[in-house]
Amino acid sequence: MVIIAIVVVVAVVLAGGIAFAARSSILPARRTARLKQRFGTEYDHTVETHGDTAAAEQDLAERLDHRKGIELRELTDEERRTHTDTWASVQQEFVDDPVRAVHDARGLVETIMRDAGYPDVPTVTADDDGFERLAKVLSVDHPTAVADFRRTHAAGHLAEADQEQTENLREALVAYRGLTDSLLGGLPPRKEPAPAGERAVESTTEEGQ
Incomplete structure (x- = not known):
């Protein structure tokens, strides 16, 4: 019984680790996809400017946050x-x-x-x-x-x-x-x-x- 319990615990831990790793890889990929869809060629320009994808995506995310504080209006x-x-x-x-x-x-x-x-x-x-x-x-x-x-x-x-x-x-x-x-x-x-x-x-x- 003890051995079975240990096996179950190990299996649960491994499953949790795999799920966490999968989530950790999926979330950045989804974020990248969303930013590429939102910004188009501007995404590529920003990556080229920063020379680093993570820094570029942080820049684009900050733009979205900044934009939330700006109230634009439709022209008549x-x-x-x-x-x-x-x-x-x-x-x-x-x-x-x-x-x-x-x-x-x-x-x-x-x-x-x-x-x-x-x-x-x-x-x-x-x-x-x-x-x-x-x-x-x-x-x-x-x-x-x-x-x-x-x-x-x-x-x-x-x-x-x-x-x-x-x-x-x-x-x-x-x-x-x-x-x-x-x-x-x-x-x-x-x-x-x-x-x-x-x-x-x-x-x-x-x-x-």
């Missing part, structure tokens, strides 16, 4: 119409003044984010740290748009460094388009501004018809 239909019309004007402005159009595109994005309730929206002169803080907050609700947001920031630096490069300015405007679209919940299809060379070709073609 009138606000969406106003911002959509403003974007149309920005695209038209690009034809005559690309530098000004990119500046106004960023101003529009900042306005939309403030209207929605995002805190501490960086201005055009914000440092990279301020930009990254906002990108992290934005990534919780708009993970796909964050890639455009970061590309916008990089393209903006290129445009500021060489304002004569129309293509850099166009890349910045296209990136702002992606972010604006996400923040407004979808913009009607609009033709993106063509590079200066293409506009010249189009103009010549029309004159020859």
Whole structure:
């Protein structure tokens, strides 16, 4: 009887250990799956930035906790119409003044984010740290748009460094388009501004018809 009792105790202990080990391996896997589903490519970017999966997942978990303390609101239909019309004007402005159009595109994005309730929206002169803080907050609700947001920031630096490069300015405007679209919940299809060379070709073609 004693031997049987010992065997039973050992079996119970082993079963408990196996269950604990299984649970310990399953929970992190589930957490990783949830974070990947929630953040998409932002998950990969964060892992690459930290160089460590555990640190990256802690970062993403903290973003979720921080987001819980921010009260965002839905834009009204009138606000969406106003911002959509403003974007149309920005695209038209690009034809005559690309530098000004990119500046106004960023101003529009900042306005939309403030209207929605995002805190501490960086201005055009914000440092990279301020930009990254906002990108992290934005990534919780708009993970796909964050890639455009970061590309916008990089393209903006290129445009500021060489304002004569129309293509850099166009890349910045296209990136702002992606972010604006996400923040407004979808913009009607609009033709993106063509590079200066293409506009010249189009103009010549029309004159020859």
